[in-house]
Each structure stands twice: as C-alpha cells, then as structure tokens.
Amino acid sequence: MSCATLEESVILDETAGVVRILDRRVFPAQVEWVTAETPDAVARAIRDMVTQSSGPLYAATAGMALAALLRDIPHFFVTFRRRGPSYL
8 A cells, every 4th residue: 555645534444344544643654554453453543633624433333344344244245235335
C-alpha cells in the first residue's frame, strides 16, 4: 500500500481477515497503516484517533464486517457486497 488517499483510508481486507486504517495522526507527513485483526482492535484504533473526521464511521462498519467474517456469517456478506465498497 504505497499510495494512500483519504477516500480509501479504511480498507477491509477479506483475504487477510483484517481492517487496515490509514493513520491520520501522521498523515500526510507519513503514510502508515494500522492493521486491526479483531473488531476490538478496530474499536481501539477509533478510540486512539487513528482515524478521524468521517473515518470512525467507516472503521466501525469495517469492524462489523470483520466480526461477520471472523464468525463466517455469509448472509452479512451478501448484503454487504450488494451495497459494495461505497460504505467507504
């Protein structure tokens, strides 16, 4: 992830089973990503203000998707994919 934009500051990586959050505490001076492997880690990143502005909403949504992914809830992903990545 060499290029970062605010529009893509929260990424649900289904393959890796993680949420990647652009660290707004250091952006744009540096491009660093916080990798959350659990919904609790996503919540911690929100509390620590890793993501700001509208980012917490997107991070929380990705955290819920991660929870569904970790629990293998296929119905959630049918709905989630139908709406597409526009939640970000």
